[in-house]
Amino acid sequence: MPNPVDDDSSQKDKDMSFLSTKSQKIPPEAMSKVSGVNIIETLINQVIDFNLDPVVSDDLIACLQELSKIYINKPRDIKASILINDIKSRLVDVDARQYQAKIRECESTIEYLRGKLNIVNTQLNDFKKDLKDSSKNLIDTTKEVRSLISKASPSFSDILQSRPIVPTKGPMNAQLNNHVVLLRPKKDSSSEDNRKLVENALITRNSPARINRISKVSEGGLIIEAPTKEDLEALEAELKCVSTLGEQFEISKPRRRRPQIIILGLPNDVDKERLIKGLSSKNHYLCDVNNKPLFEVNFSIRARFNTNWVVSMDPNVYKRLFEFQGLYFEFTRLRFDNFFGIKQCRHCRKFGHTTKWCPGAQDVLCGNCGLDHPTESCKEVICVNCRDANQRSGTTFKINHKPNDRSKCESYEKQKANLVRLTDYGLPSGSPS
Numbered sequence: 001m002p003n004p005v006d007d008d009s010s011q012k013d014k015d016m017s018f019l020s021t022k023s024q025k026i027p028p029e030a031m032s033k034v035s036g037v038n039i040i041e042t043l044i045n046q047v048i049d050f051n052l053d054p055v056v057s058d059d060l061i062a063c064l065q066e067l068s069k070i071y072i073n074k075p076r077d078i079k080a081s082i083l084i085n086d087i088k089s090r091l092v093d094v095d096a097r098q099y100q101a102k103i104r105e106c107e108s109t110i111e112y113l114r115g116k117l118n119i120v121n122t123q124l125n126d127f128k129k130d131l132k133d134s135s136k137n138l139i140d141t142t143k144e145v146r147s148l149i150s151k152a153s154p155s156f157s158d159i160l161q162s163r164p165i166v167p168t169k170g171p172m173n174a175q176l177n178n179h180v181v182l183l184r185p186k187k188d189s190s191s192e193d194n195r196k197l198v199e200n201a202l203i204t205r206n207s208p209a210r211i212n213r214i215s216k217v218s219e220g221g222l223i224i225e226a227p228t229k230e231d232l233e234a235l236e237a238e239l240k241c242v243s244t245l246g247e248q249f250e251i252s253k254p255r256r257r258r259p260q261i262i263i264l265g266l267p268n269d270v271d272k273e274r275l276i277k278g279l280s281s282k283n284h285y286l287c288d289v290n291n292k293p294l295f296e297v298n299f300s301i302r303a304r305f306n307t308n309w310v311v312s313m314d315p316n317v318y319k320r321l322f323e324f325q326g327l328y329f330e331f332t333r334l335r336f337d338n339f340f341g342i343k344q345c346r347h348c349r350k351f352g353h354t355t356k357w358c359p360g361a362q363d364v365l366c367g368n369c370g371l372d373h374p375t376e377s378c379k380e381v382i383c384v385n386c387r388d389a390n391q392r393s394g395t396t397f398k399i400n401h402k403p404n405d406r407s408k409c410e411s412y413e414k415q416k417a418n419l420v421r422l423t424d425y426g427l428p429s430g431s432p433s
Helices: 006-021 037-049 054-150 156-161 190-205 228-242 245-249 273-284 314-322 382-395 412-419
Strands: 180-185 213-216 222-225 251-252 260-266 293-304 306-313 335-338
Touching: 006 156, 006 260, 054 190, 180 190, 180 213, 180 228, 190 245, 222 245, 228 251, 245 251, 273 293, 306 314, 382 412
Parallel strands: none
Antiparallel strands: 180 222, 180 251, 213 222, 260 306, 260 335, 293 306
């Protein structure tokens, strides 16, 4: 049985909907004068007058209102479209060629930029590859450095207990008899002139003294070697009898050179005083009973990453240096070797003097062979020392090498042998090793 309260409520809703639909009715004086729109507004009023269902009525009215808007906007849109088309047609007619030219120019620019972009991309890929390889190498190097740093440094006791390395070269043996006399000029003169002077004096006196050799030494001096003691005494008597020789030379017994070694690979911050102190404290045999060093640090030779030091030794110390098979400094075992201080001029390439005292310092000489022609016109490399030795002494030294190539120069080996012969190594007689 229907509820009377619900019927009343439904009736009230219908009445309200009818009132709202009636309010949408358009008065005649308010109707639009646009063609077609007034007809639609008349239809809206008729739908309202038919008293249809409110829902149906609202739908019809909404559709008619949308249709009315279309009729209102359509003329305006048509006019605007016509205006736009008219403007476009004018512009196309006036500037068509200009726009086409610009389009073609833009297209060519785009192609050019596209090509450049491809080149840049290729280079970028190459750079990425190189960077990747470099990064990999850098990472590997960093790992190696870290592994070296992480390794524990050996302690002082480990160094002392480690097995010493035997030197690759042994001590030198010198063969020199004591039957020699030294002549030093009182005035500046060359060894060659002094040699001729002595030889002429002995030839003039028809001296019976036998002579092994006459050797040139620094500052124009000469060393005359006799085979026996009797020959040496006879030679000294002959020299004293020649007054000109006594006036020009100081005659004495030569003092044999002290042996020299070169200490390799010391840090650059090590100076002379630090080296003397370090060697004395770690190598007891290098000092006497009063702790006075039996060696002398002569000079240093700077290398690329370190410094080498030349040291002269007492002959007995030199002998023990190789017997002990080691030389220690602070916390390091040093490498060393024999050193032969043979002078060679960098200007004329000859042995026996330095560039400062070169007799041909004003001459233009070849930097390759030392002969009298410019370096740029040198056609054949010749050793001036071996050539002069062959001409002077009748030797058969090979001359087809540079004068400073000590691995091939036989004149250098002769100079070295003379230096060894004049050095006191404190060892039994024998030939150089």
